[in-house]
Amino acid sequence: MDDAFLGKLRECLGERGLLTAPEDMAPYLREWRGHFECTAGAVARPASTDEVAAVVTACAEAGVGIVPQGGNTGLVGGAAPQSADGQIVLALDRMTRVRGIDTDNDTITVEAGCILADVQKAAAEVHRLFPLSLAAEGSCRIGGNLATNAGGVNVLRYGNARDLTLGLEVVLADGRVWHGLSGLRKDNTGYDLRQLFVGSEGTLGIITAATLRLYPALAQRETAFAGVTDPAAAVALLGRLRAASGDNVIACELIPRFGLELALRHIPGCRDPLDETHPWYVLVELASPAEGTWLREALESGLEAAFEAGEVADAALAGSLDDAGRFWHIREHIPEAQIREGASIKHDVSVPVSRLPAFVAEAAAAIEDAMPGVRVCAFGHVGDGNLHFNLQQPEDADGKAFLGRWREANRVIHDIVARFDGSVSAEHGIGRLKTGELARYADPAKLAMIRAIKQALDPRGILNPGALVAGDD
Incomplete structure (x- = not known):
């Protein structure tokens, strides 16, 4: 990452759009759970899709990795850059326009940097509901919500982020732009490409805008x-x-x-x-x-x-x-109360709703046997089978030592999740934290397809390197 490369980015973005000073980059180099030390050579802050495309093109030519970032509220390290020499952060926080609302079609088209609460507010102003709702909605951004297929509290009725997405605009790994902002409910013209990018965690393309479903306001x-x-x-x-x-x-x-x-x-x-x-x-x-x-x-x-x-x-x-x-x-x-109580080991899992009671009983008994004194805090979305099966350190235990048993706890809980035909990542994604878990539990055919799609769309591996499809560990 030499001066010529940074100069090219500066030409694309202007002085405001490129951050290289440590104090300016610091807010973008945080990983909220502390699992990863973040480092990057620069932070690019494009203000338009054309600028995103220019940045991606420059990175593709130079072989520089791109770590996309929305509100940086993720919990699995998906937005955590890992190289000062070979990666930049691409932050979408300047792309905040609501491009349009169609009340007859019940859709809203927004840029990826829109804060989720602002999308909800824009819908409410025209007497509509955008139902995606989660604790971080005041700071998370819609591009990150889509890239991680966010869930939240209303999945039971309205579905995950992918169920609310009708169309996308995406910058591909070579800088081309896919203009897929369709508001159609029916479009039977081959592969549904939007579904490749929703939940892809920025590893296949950079979501720059989306057309989303709206619903009647609640009375x-x-x-x-x-x-x-x-x-x-x-x-x-x-x-x-x-x-x-x-x-x-x-x-x-x-x-x-x-x-x-x-x-x-x-x-x-x-x-x-x-x-x-x-x-x-x-x-x-x-x-x-x-x-x-x-x-x-x-x-x-x-x-x-x-x-x-x-x-x-x-x-x-x-x-x-x-x-x-x-x-x-x-x-x-x-979750905040757990932090104040001491160290905790997190599990974001899901099982079929019908099997949730048996899972809770078996998992609690198994982890209490493996880690005497551990305090189970299993809470969450019973309506869709997604539990945050968190483990609080035993009273008077050493928090650091407890966290050192994270992988041991994962194995106990995730093995049971697998036996119950569940998922080891229900709504937080894989990021960098769970690549080994995905490799361990995913069907081999699924892993092969994931890697084939990644190779086809990002053959140089510049998009969010190390996230989701990093391989076995």
């Missing part, structure tokens, strides 16, 4: 926090409420008592919604664009049936948006 929203006997009761409650509401459950979250206690202990503003303690809790939300109060009636009737079946011991229904916000404040801050 009713009902939220409850229920104490349940076990995860099986949570799954049963979900089924009851989906049937009672006409499948209008948009979120269903499982919270263990330990997770609630961590939030109560460490997070200001958290208070127990129920008078008595329970081993497990369900935070459920129903919503509909139809006017009326029938969702409240559906929620109450579903809970009543669950009470009678012995699945629900108690429940608090939100009487206002503030009440609902207090329920969600608990769920959204469990």
Whole structure:
């Protein structure tokens, strides 16, 4: 990465668009979990698709690696550059335009650097809903959401990021631009190329813009926090409420008592919604664009049936948006509470919803046997089978020593996930952290196809080198 190469980037981007001073680059060289030391030769900040294409072309000619970066909120090192001599960060944070909204077609077209919350706001201003929602929505950017196929709390009703994507604009590894910003629901003209790039973690191309689905704005929203006997009761409650509401459950979250206690202990503003303690809790939300109060009636009737079946011991229904916000404040801050409690080993896994109760029981027993004193904090999206099966260090244990057993814990939990026909990465991606896990658990034919696609679209391997398809370890 010589002066001539940097000079070419500067010509493409201008002084504002290229950062080389350490203090200017520092915000882009952070990896939030601390698993990777980040280093890069420069940070390119293009303001248009043409500038992205020019940067990629220059890197392709020089053989310089490109690490794409959106809001840099990822949790698996997918945006962590690893070479000061051979890689640059390509940050999309200057590409923030909403290019258009079509209310008749229910679509919005945005640039990759748009913050997720701003996309939600733009949709709301025309009385529409963009349903992708996750804890980092105030800082994560839509390009990163698509590159990682982000999930969040509303997957149960609206699907992952790929289900919300109708079209893409992508800069390919040689600098060419694929203009695929279609708003079509039906297009049966061969391979669905957008699906190659959603979830590809920047290894096949740089997403610069997207056309996304919108939905009618919600007119009713009902939220409850229920104490349940076990995860099986949570799954049963979900089924009851989906049937009672006409499948209008948009979120269903499982919270263990330990997770609630961590939030109560460490997070200001958290208070127990129920008078008595329970081993497990369900935070459920129903919503509909139809006017009326029938969702409240559906929620109450579903809970009543669950009470009678012995699945629900108690429940608090939100009487206002503030009440609902207090329920969600608990769920959204469990990860922060875990940090304040000490070291924790994370697992972002999924299994079929029907097998989730058995998985929780088997995985908890196995890890408690392998790591005596470990405190299991299994919480997350019971509606789609995605749990954050996190392990808190034993009380009075050495945090660094506990984290040193990360791979050991992975093996215990991920082996069980595999037996339950699940995934070792449900919504956070592979990044650089889980390349070995992908190599270990993925079907060999799938790995071969992944590598063949990578070779076809990025034969020089310049796009996010070391992420997702790095190989076995």
